[in-house]
Every structure is written in C-alpha cells, then in structure tokens.
Amino acid sequence: MRISPALILESLRHSVRETFETLSFSEITGWEPAAGLPPLDDESSIGAAIEMRSPRRGRFMILLNRVQCAGFVETACGPEMSGDGMVQDYVNEIANTIVGRFVTALSPGGGPGMIGLPEGLDEGRVPRAIRRTDVSVRFLVEGVPAWCLLAWDRRKKK
C-alpha cells in the first residue's frame, strides 16, 4: 500500500516524542533527516530492532546512548533494577512502543497493525535489512544524540 513519505516522517516523529515523554519524561528536539547510518559500532550506543508486518513490511531500529538509558532505568525503576540486561530491556520497550504507535498511526481506518518482538542489537551487529535504510533520522533526547532508522521490505509478495 502507498503511504506518503510526509505521513511516515510525521507519524514516526509523533511516536518517538510521545514514547520518550512518557517512558523517560524526556524531551525530543533537533529532529532532522540524516544521511547514511549512525556510528553503529560505537560502544557507547545501545540499540534495538523490530520487524514491522502490517500495514507495511519493514524493519525499524533505534540507537540510543547507553549511559543515558541506564540513567532512565534507574530513575524509572530504582537502582535495584539497573544493570545491562535491564537497560537493554528498557531500550527494547522503547522500540516496541514507538513501532506500535507508528504502525497504528499508519493503519488506515484503525485497522490492525502488526509487529514482531523487539531484539537487542549486540555491539556493532546490524540487521542485514537495516544496512540499506529508507528513512534515517537523527534527534536529541535531552540534548543527547539518538537515531532511528526504517528499512522497507522490497520483496514482492508471493
């Protein structure tokens, strides 16, 4: 189905803003399309990817600052819940919420949006589908750079 690039960008921006405001009480600024891929092998980054199945197939990836996310987890869940596993779980939930809101916004007439389960990205490991991006956006979470990427599935339906 045809979805306009303007609707895609606006829906994505809205989903990202709403998710961060609610899950981390943080403000999103500096939203701008970016050229190419972010520094994916940077150890200071932590990311999550998730498959989109409907209304359009593709893959979403988000890349955030690891230290900043650890701070968000500690604030939201308390120091007893912090740790690498919890930070990754938090980033996965950020991705899950953003993509859920995003596909819902793209679903015509409130039809069902479908997504997969989020998966954490090991350092430097990038899903093959995301190495070619259709949408790459850089934004700031409380002034700290972050990226989200979309790659649409170009395979034809059988």
Added chain:
Amino acid sequence: MVKRILIVDDSATARMMIRRCLEAVGFDGADFREAANGREALELLHEEPADVILTDMNMPEMDGRVFIRRVKCSPRFHAIPVIVISSIATVEEAKNLQGDGVSAVINKPLSPMVIREALDALDTVS
C-alpha cells in the same frame, strides 16, 4: 476493591512502569504478581486467582490473544476482568478484544490516570 493484580508483559521495564502507575494512583497496597507471557500468567492464576489482569498482547511463548482466550474459556477464571495494555491497540482490534470479553484496552505509552479510569470502571460495573 482490586487487591490482587496480575501484570503480564514480556518486558520487565513495562511491568515496572505499569506497577509504578498503579502505585501512583492509589494501588500501592495491592498484591502485585508478574508474568512474562501468557503461559507463566496461567501458572500463577492456577496458584492463586487475581482480581484483575493487566496484559500486553505481543509476547513470546503465549501471546495476549491466546492467553485471553484461555482465561475467558476457563470456568475458574472467566469472571476475572482483563485489561489490555498494548502499543498496537487499534480501534478495530479494541472492538474485537472487547467482543472477546476484555474489559478495557489501553494504549502504550501508559499514563496513571488512564489506568485509574479503567480500574474505576471495573468497580462501577461490579
């Protein structure tokens, strides 16, 4: 009055967020139990039923759809109110879920007041 609350979500972060929202709107004295998927939730229910179930839809092993169907088909559990908290709750899906016996559908990201209203509505109905 809701005392035993079962939270079902594969994300520990989401479970904690839901719990914090509930505590913020007056459920801080409740008995919270948590499960990471529908299968675990059913095991907990068999140990002790809940007064209300808050469940995600998109989970591994047993997703929310199957879990809700199992609960609503169970003579022992079918009367337990189920509230769905999901990031992919479209208007159409919400109608379908309510037709399956779900009491309310709440969109993620969650806000304390929305969850309070959903739980207050359960008290009004009961």
